Amino acid sequence: MPERFLSSEEYDEQAHKLYNDGDYEGALEMLKEGLSLYPNAVELYVGLGYARLAREEYAWARRAFQQAVGLDSSHEDALVGLGETLLRFGEQEAALKLFEEVASMGFDDDTELMLTMGRALYREALYSQCRDVFAKAAASRPDSADAAASLGYALHRLGDEVGSGRQIRRALRIDPDLHEARIYLGHLLYDRGDWEGALREFERVPPVEHWDALAVWRLMELKRSLWHLEAGDSRMSPWEERLNELEELDDPIDRLLAEVESKMRGVDPGDYTDPSQTELFERSQANESEERHVIRLNDGHQIRGNWYEIVRQMRDQAGFSHETVAHYMRRLAERWHEQDGVELPFTEPEVFVRAAVDAGLLRLEVESEE
Secondary structure, eight states: OOOOOOOHHHHHHHHHHHHHTTOHHHHHHHHHHHHHHOTTOHHHHHHHHHHHHHTTOHHHHHHHHHHHHHHOTTOHHHHHHHHHHHHHTTOHHHHHHHHHHHHHTTOTTOHHHHHHHHHHHHHTTOHHHHHHHHHHHHHHOTTOHHHHHHHHHHHHHTTOHHHHHHHHHHHHHHOTTOHHHHHHHHHHHHHHTOHHHHHHHHHTSOGGGOOOHHHHHHHHHHHHHHHOOOTTOGGGHHHHHHHHHHHHSOOHHHHHHHHHHHHHTTOOOSSOOOGGGHHHHHHTTTTSOOOOEEEEOTTSOEEEESHHHHHHHHHHHTTOTTSOHHHHHHHHHHHHHHHHOOOOOOSSHHHHHHHHHHTTSSEEEOOOOO
């Protein structure tokens, strides 16, 4: 009996499952196979675009979304995906026009679509715009914890601490297991000086569900100071183990930079490097000096590396690994300006870090020779 071909809908469904499981490579292969049989399937091109985005293959993602829009110019997911990709290329005006077009088509009540738009805007530090989108999503779905939490994050970035806390707490009332929101609330309380409140929120998230190394570090420091725990106390063991796991996680950006460096030196990296990543190479400070430095943050955490690596680690520990280093520098410069009135340049990692050191926001240390 001949083998039955899958329908385009079945290819899309299976690719979605792989994508949701984090198997972006598997999703990509499934979508490519589907498109070889159904070259005019819009949904498969949309899925291909998002799989490319997940792999940070922005040039190829753009092409996939453009093909989807070419087949159906009013396909809302294709338009939003293309807008998200354009934001990655810095084409804000074109992206915002696409988002406005989708909103004018009457998709305000499509919560997932609105959240996708809002998160794309949030990643680009367009906080006023993403606040408006998240507010619409939260209004249309008052039972959505994700919408309430996202609105809270945007309000925090805009300096509305009261509104931010209210929305994040509302999200946690809807879904007490929304760990991302609880950790965010813990950071808000920590920054406000509510040590016991911060510890309570951090601790309500099981160690295995913590993906923010800074949150784990803060939790451990609070336990030591508030509970007067000694080194080696068994109550600290699960958190020490989790912090070690997080610090040892393989960072795909590190792998990428290693491949680029090998290529620049004329060494075969051994593995295929996707040419669609060229834009990351150019923006990643790959040519930066190999000189190493040691920076201590005001919370006591110590970071080692070249200037780019230092800022990248600061970004990851703060829980913003989804952002580019350039966006994180801008975000942090804006935050320090609001809190301390300090103007910092944020166009280049070395200048940014040195300016922060001069302002007393970071401390440059001399690494002891072993």
